[in-house]
Amino acid sequence: MKTDKQIVETVRSGRREGQDLMFDRYAQEVFAMIVRQVPSVMDAEELTQDTFLRAFSHIDSYDPGRASLGTWLCRIAYRLTLDFLKRRRPFVVPIDDSEVWQTDISDEQLEAELSTGNEERIQRLELLIDDLPPDERLLLTLHYYENRSLDDCSFIMDATPHALANRLYRIRKKLYKQLQKI
Amino acid sequence: MKTPKDTDLREALRRKYANTPQMKRLSLTPRPLQGERERKRKVFPLSWKGIGGGLIAASIALLIAFNYINKVKPVEETPVVAEVVEPEVIEQPAPENSEISESPEISESSESSEYSEYSENSESSEPQKPVKPKRTRKVQVPKEEPLLAEAEPMPEEAEAESEQTYLPTEPDPYLLAAAETQDVRARGERLYQEVAQLINNH
Numbered sequence: 001m002k003t004d005k006q007i008v009e010t011v012r013s014g015r016r017e018g019q020d021l022m023f024d025r026y027a028q029e030v031f032a033m034i035v036r037q038v039p040s041v042m043d044a045e046e047l048t049q050d051t052f053l054r055a056f057s058h059i060d061s062y063d064p065g066r067a068s069l070g071t072w073l074c075r076i077a078y079r080l081t082l083d084f085l086k087r088r089r090p091f092v093v094p095i096d097d098s099e100v101w102q103t104d105i106s107d108e109q110l111e112a113e114l115s116t117g118n119e120e121r122i123q124r125l126e127l128l129i130d131d132l133p134p135d136e137r138l139l140l141t142l143h144y145y146e147n148r149s150l151d152d153c154s155f156i157m158d159a160t161p162h163a164l165a166n167r168l169y170r171i172r173k174k175l176y177k178q179l180q181k182i
Numbered sequence: 183m184k185t186p187k188d189t190d191l192r193e194a195l196r197r198k199y200a201n202t203p204q205m206k207r208l209s210l211t212p213r214p215l216q217g218e219r220e221r222k223r224k225v226f227p228l229s230w231k232g233i234g235g236g237l238i239a240a241s242i243a244l245l246i247a248f249n250y251i252n253k254v255k256p257v258e259e260t261p262v263v264a265e266v267v268e269p270e271v272i273e274q275p276a277p278e279n280s281e282i283s284e285s286p287e288i289s290e291s292s293e294s295s296e297y298s299e300y301s302e303n304s305e306s307s308e309p310q311k312p313v314k315p316k317r318t319r320k321v322q323v324p325k326e327e328p329l330l331a332e333a334e335p336m337p338e339e340a341e342a343e344s345e346q347t348y349l350p351t352e353p354d355p356y357l358l359a360a361a362e363t364q365d366v367r368a369r370g371e372r373l374y375q376e377v378a379q380l381i382n383n384h
Contacts, residue, residue: 125194
């Protein structure tokens, strides 16, 4: 079984075999990440194809020291997905977060509020996630659902881990505020 | 950096993405997909081209049909009632002499000039080239219209025509005769009544 490094070298040499290997190994992961944001399976498949085509053409820019091959592919997929969603949904009414900054709640309190195990709250959260902007929803998905570290997320989303931690805190506060309105 | 538990949020995400669809085509086949996308893109331009071509063809066909309709003369309807055309004598002005008299002169002169050229050429001993027939000016000769449009019909013919034809505008002679008999009858009845009255008085 070839390692990621060997696959990358094969792709760089221009052989079709390397491309097939990379696709077989990471296509499902990339597709899963995309299809959670894009409603149409067909569009998600096309975006997956585009991700790999772009990866093959920009394989020289891949630096194994910065991120794994899978994370690098997810970074490409993230950009393509956001572009696609912006084109498809140019006008999105986000949740009003003007009150979010005025809410004084500690991280511990927030964690407790979002860990009640209340069925009604969980169902309500399911709906509220849909109303989030694509980049915030993607961050939640990457960090909470795919259990990716903030370092990985920062590479994928091209932001510092500290900035992402702040953004994550803000998103949680926003969701808490919406839950309070029920 | 500590990762918050946020179990509610995690559970909501887990439920939300529990039925994530699987990728159907797990092979790198960019060509078919590329082809599909290209087909999608090409379908619209092709259809637009088709629609455009169809519109142009339709407009051309309409123009041709419109011209054809305009060219076709309406069929003259045959009159149901025969019309009596009163013969009229139309005096046409005599055609101007200048127009008619000019044309023969021109043609004669052209002929004479041709003849003179030919005779000059024939007199010379050099081999002659085939002479191309010169274009003769065509002069339009106006058609001679008859001085009288129609000859005046004889009185017998006019009578015969009036007997044969029936004009709804003129009063019916039979009706006139009937009206006269009614007048005579009415007058006779009036006289009869007057006489009867005189007898009764006496």
